[in-house]
Amino acid sequence: MKYVDEYRDKEAAEYFRDAIHKVVTRPWTLMEVCGGQTHAIVKFGIDELLPKEVELVHGPGCPVCVTPLELIDKAIMIASRPDVIFCSFGDMLRVPGSDKDLLMVKSAGGDVRIVYSPLDAVKIAQENPEKEVVFFAVGFETTAPANAMAVHQAKELGVQNFSILVSHVLVPPAIEAVMSSPQCRVQAFLAAGHVCTVMGYTEYIPLAEKYKVPIVVTGFEPLDILQGIYMTVKQLEEGRHEVENQYVRSVRAYGNRPAQNLVSRVFKVVPRKWRGIGEIAESGLGLTDEYAAYDAETKFDVGDIHVDEPADCISGLVLQGIKKPNECPVFGTKCTPEHPFGATMVSNEGACAAYYRYRRHAAATGAGGQQ
Numbered sequence: 001m002k003y004v005d006e007y008r009d010k011e012a013a014e015y016f017r018d019a020i021h022k023v024v025t026r027p028w029t030l031m032e033v034c035g036g037q038t039h040a041i042v043k044f045g046i047d048e049l050l051p052k053e054v055e056l057v058h059g060p061g062c063p064v065c066v067t068p069l070e071l072i073d074k075a076i077m078i079a080s081r082p083d084v085i086f087c088s089f090g091d092m093l094r095v096p097g098s099d100k101d102l103l104m105v106k107s108a109g110g111d112v113r114i115v116y117s118p119l120d121a122v123k124i125a126q127e128n129p130e131k132e133v134v135f136f137a138v139g140f141e142t143t144a145p146a147n148a149m150a151v152h153q154a155k156e157l158g159v160q161n162f163s164i165l166v167s168h169v170l171v172p173p174a175i176e177a178v179m180s181s182p183q184c185r186v187q188a189f190l191a192a193g194h195v196c197t198v199m200g201y202t203e204y205i206p207l208a209e210k211y212k213v214p215i216v217v218t219g220f221e222p223l224d225i226l227q228g229i230y231m232t233v234k235q236l237e238e239g240r241h242e243v244e245n246q247y248v249r250s251v252r253a254y255g256n257r258p259a260q261n262l263v264s265r266v267f268k269v270v271p272r273k274w275r276g277i278g279e280i281a282e283s284g285l286g287l288t289d290e291y292a293a294y295d296a297e298t299k300f301d302v303g304d305i306h307v308d309e310p311a312d313c314i315s316g317l318v319l320q321g322i323k324k325p326n327e328c329p330v331f332g333t334k335c336t337p338e339h340p341f342g343a344t345m346v347s348n349e350g351a352c353a354a355y356y357r358y359r360r361h362a363a364a365t366g367a368g369g370q371q
């Protein structure tokens with residue numbers, strides 16, 4: 001496939017594999033921030049190509065996984081109302097809330113619809129003026145521009161029966177939270193290329209300096225990830241801690257300025273709770289006063305719901321790179337993609353789901369796979 005096969009070339013992969021083996025002299029722990037990278041690493045066995053000195057741990061960059069339980073419960077409460085059409089990307093429908101998921105609301109007669117763009121939800125609102133249409137706005141900086149555009153367009157068009165349930169989170173505060181943990185053993189980061197395509201990478205420079213960690217903006221194909229690992233390990237071996245850009249075909253230092261301008265008009269930085277991790281200061285987005293009328297939490301009065309996470313699920317430790325999925329006592333038994341116990345088993349980009357899909361037999365026999 002053009003523009004994909006080039007980044008999966010065997011000889012080029014072997015070149016980077018050998019380069020990493022040559023440059024490494026001691027143990028290093030790297031965290032890939034994004035769930036898309038985690039999925040690619042496990043799917044293509046990239047960690048199994050690495051020298052034993054280089055360990056990859058999986059970060060909190062799957063937006064479905066970090067959406068807190070109480071927000072899923074709020075979505076379920078709103079979607080259960082007979083006057084609501086609840087719109088979402090498909091990956092949120094099976095995320096378990098306290099008692100059920102959105103798919104169960106749909107099967108019980110709720111009007112829950114999968115859409116492919118938040119703008120589709122605005123259109124549905126225009127076509128159904130007697131209903132309230134709510135879009136579940138989940139994601140990192142990557143999806144914020146499209147969600148901001150939907151709210152902005154609804155306002156411009158005078159569509160008042162549209163709102164969004166916001167669960168936007170930001171990468172830099174998550175890196176800060178990982179590095180601040182007393183259990184942290186991460187020494188370098190592969191930052192998420194698509195987030196940096198929107199935001200650029202200048203905001204990572206103070207983090208690299210503060211925590212003395214290399215941060216390499218990295219893409220999602222096997223060659224991107226291998227090259228990102230090589231650049232990161234080379235920095236570590238040379239005692240450098242800089243922000244470098246592997247994903248030059250997409251990322252510029254200052255990102256997409258028009259998208260950033262729209263996001264900062266519609267959203268403001270707020271504290272956000274992360275599933276399994278807890279609240280992180282200034283780690284998310286909420287609607288600005290200008291667009292407050294489009295906030296579903298306020299419109300449906302569900303702002304004050306607080307729910308505790310299930311005690312058995314260690315996804316918080318998985319999302320901080322402290323544990324691997326197959327170290328969870330219920331991995332592959334009580335918790336499977338068919339019956340997910342925690343959010344990291346639900347999403348395709350969740351580390352637990354990736355390990356279950358590609359590594360569960362090795363985990364069961366103790367063979368293969370980096371632990």
Ligand code: SF4
Nearest residue numbers: 313315328335342352
């Ligand atoms: S295997 Fe299931 S219960 Fe264990 S950490 Fe992953 S999502 Fe949570």
